[in-house]
Amino acid sequence: MRRQVSVSFKNSPPVRIDLHEEPPLPRDQARNWLDEQFVAMECEPLRATGKLLMADRVVVVAQAAGPTKFADEAWARAFAHAACAVLGKTSVNVDADALVITY
Numbered sequence: 108m109r110r111q112v113s114v115s116f117k118n119s120p121p122v123r124i125d126l127h128e129e130p131p132l133p134r135d136q137a138r139n140w141l142d143e144q145f146v147a148m149e150c151e152p153l154r155a156t157g158k159l160l161m162a163d164r165v166v167v168v169a170q171a172a173g174p175t176k177f178a179d180e181a182w183a184r185a186f187a188h189a190a191c192a193v194l195g196k197t198s199v200n201v202d203a204d205a206l207v208i209t210y
Contacts, residue, residue, distance in 0.1 A: 112187035114169050114177060114201045122177040124187035137192030140185060144168045153206065161193040162208050170203040 110126040132140075141164050144150075148171040152159045159167075169177075169186070177183045190199050200209045 108197060110187070110191045110197045112190050112199045112201070114186075114203055116174050117204045119174045122174070122183060124183050126184070126187055126191065129188075132188040132192040134192050134195075137189040140189045141165065141168055141193060144172075144186075148172065165190045165194065165199070166201055166203065166206050166208055169201045170206065173203075 108131075109128070110131070112124045112126075113121050114124075115121040138161070141161075145164055145168055148168065150164075150167045150171050153163045153167060172182070172186070177186070187199075190201070191197065194208070194210070196210045198210060201207075202209075
């Protein structure tokens with residue numbers, strides 16, 4: 108099954124990550140990876156209640172990472188694997204500036 112993730116930033120071309128036929132990441136590993144990145148980048152929850160949905164976590168980590176982190180191919184692939192796994196989607200589009208995810 109083909110999976111792909113696209114992440115866009117203002118004033119930068121979109122970053123497209125094709126995962127081709129690579130096996131999917133287990134959901135619990137994906138969640139752990141995103142949690143680690145969220146903490147390491149000192150991200151803040153989007154909602155005042157502190158509740159953080161997986162989609163929120165994906166977009167906040169993408170925003171915090173910025174184009175620089177996505178230039179690291181290994182990190183970008185890990186992000187793509189994690190995003191597809193936690194969201195249960197084969198195609199994910201993240202607009203990091205607008206904090207929006209579409210499928």
